[in-house]
Amino acid sequence: MxxxxxxxxxxxxxxxxxxxxxxxxxxxxxxxxxxxxxxxRQHTQTVLAAEAGIALVMADRRWIADGRDIALTFDDAQLHVSLRSERGKLYLINAEADDLMRLALACGATQAQADQLIKAFEARRKHGLPPFRVLEEVRQLPGMTQTLYSQLLPQITLWSDLDRPDPAFASPLMRKALNLPRQNAEGADPGVVLVVDSHAQRPGGYQARLQLTVLLSPSEDSAQPYRVLRWQE
Structure with missing residues (x-):
């Protein structure tokens, strides 16, 4: 028992x-x-604050699109927003091989890597291949590394329709690489395609960053002031 x-x-x-x-x-x-x-929940609120920063800046088209910082607040979030015109970038569809070569070298490419990139671009044009549809396709080119791609990406565009970058909106790296004159962006036409970068920070260390490439509506009274061409979070 x-x-x-x-x-x-x-x-x-x-x-x-x-x-x-x-x-x-x-x-x-x-x-x-x-x-x-x-x-x-906190991350979602921070992303929404970053979106609000974009909406606030896009509602006022007086800002200069040369990448300067715009400090704003939204509820408890601190916002840092910038606008940059695509006219200051190298248009991949019409870019001269020499300009692309010089830009690649300025972004850290070796001569061998730059030669591979130029050959790939010229081959696409020679064989009548369709132009790039998205910037991410550049990552697949021969000789392209992730480091080079990350340096090159902010300098190239698919939307400017210019043979060469507009010096008024070109970055210091671009002006030096292509030997462009230094011009003031104030009063210059930024065009209708802009990159909007919004960084939001809230109490508790929560942060979010959004980068949108947008096409402006021709009329400021339009119900939809812009159309998103590219979205990065």
Whole structure:
């Protein structure tokens, strides 16, 4: 009888221990889900604040599109927004091989890498291949590394329709690489395609960054002031 009672007691203790482990695991899972839900809610609010920064800047077309910082606030978020005209970038469809070569070298390409890129561009034109549809296609070109791509991406465009970048909106790197004159962007026409970069920071260290390439509507009274051509988060 005592042995049976002892075995029963051990069984009960084992069941209690197992139940404690299960309850502990469940409590940990609930806490994890709660933290994830809190992070997701805060992150979503921060992204919405970054979107608000874009809307605030696009509602006022007096800003100069040369990349200068625009400091704003929205609720409890601190915003830093900038506009940059695509006219200051190298238009891949019409770019001269020499300009592309010089830009690639300025972005850190070796001579061998730059030669590969130029050959790939010239081959596309020679064989009548369709032009690039998205900028990400440039990443697949021979000789292109991730480091070179990240440096080259902010300097190239598919939307300016210019043979050479507009010096008024070109970056310092572009002006130096292509030997462009230095011009003031104030009063210059930025065109209808802009890159809007919005960085939002909220209490608690939550941050979000959005970068949109937008096509402006021809009329400021339009119900839709712009159309998004490219979205990065």
């Amino acid at each position: 005592r042995r049976q009672r002892g075995a029963a007691l051990l069984l009960v203790l084992w069941a209690l221990a197992l139940l404690s482990v299960l309850l502990g695991g469940l409590a940990g899972w609930v806490q994890l889900q709660s933290r994830q839900a809190l992070w997701l």
